Amino acid sequence: MYAGEPAIEAYGLGMRYRRGWALRECSFRLPAGRICGLVGPNGAGKTTLLSIAAHVLQPTNGSISLFGEAPGSVESGRRTAFLAQEKPLFRRFTVAETLRLGRELNPGWDQRAAEDIIRAGNVPFDAKISTLSGGQRTRVAIALAFGKRPDLLMLDEPMSDLDPVVRHEIMGTLLAEAAERGTTVLMSTHVLAELENVCDYLVVVSGGGVRLAGDVDELMSVHTLVTGAKEGDGMPSALALGRHTLVESRTSGRQFTALIRPEGRVTGPWDINAPNMEELLLAYLRSPDAPPLITPTAQVHGQGFGTGAVAA
């Protein structure tokens, strides 16, 4: 693996269910070795995207590759692990039997890594899956995914039924694993605050399309949060009509707050701050019509992203 090699490259990906399009013209690149948060409102297409990458679903159009290979290939199957929301485990198996199955199905299986995760939660190895709590089952599913020692780990809201202490512990294991082995992680979540110290890459989807994608530092550095006194009923026209790109503006009492992508220096009688990750994500989630932004590392080669693309 070399720095910048794409772990995932999606190009013009579309998925149409009977009710309509869940993904449309979805294109982005995730370089290898990054920990990427996949964020979007309910129904945005996150599970659909992960399921296509994990070869659970076939896209209606477009393509996606994992380390340059199609999702169904032997090579990408060997190198990737997917932890789905439903966590399909055999209910009649014990925890030990479940790990044994993992060992038999995966040539690079790491029994110790899997057992360590089970032990950290004090889950009995001889307990049947059907007798475990939701959170304990999640822990077993996470142990299975980690035991595979994948190069790419895809997780669909993995922590939703874990208590905060366990979430913290599993996140720590995930980060240590990724740092030690250079594992690429793509993780969908609604818990924005949890992403702040974990992710160094972000993909935001909304309405089936990519709204924001790229390196966290780069995304943060091109946004500014402006707060000040309202002008009339809204934000100052100097900001609203200026050359800056407005992502979102809100008013409360006599104040306005705007997240912008500034063009040059922002000058005015306002407080000007860098947003934190949660503020950045919330602004894009609340404004699905904001112009998209795909930074150069997240652009698929040969694709002209036009509006919103940051100059390389």
Ligand SMILES: Nc1ncnc2c1ncn2[C@@H]1O[C@H](COP(=O)(O)OP(=O)(O)OP(=O)(O)O)[C@@H](O)[C@H]1O
């Ligand atoms: N099997 C299906 N048949 C028909 N429509 C579906 C199916 N699965 C998903 N959809 C629709 O596709 C869209 C995207 O769904 P998806 O589950 O990918 O979103 P999501 O971003 O994962 O949402 P959430 O945050 O609620 O988990 C939604 O409108 C959903 O209703």
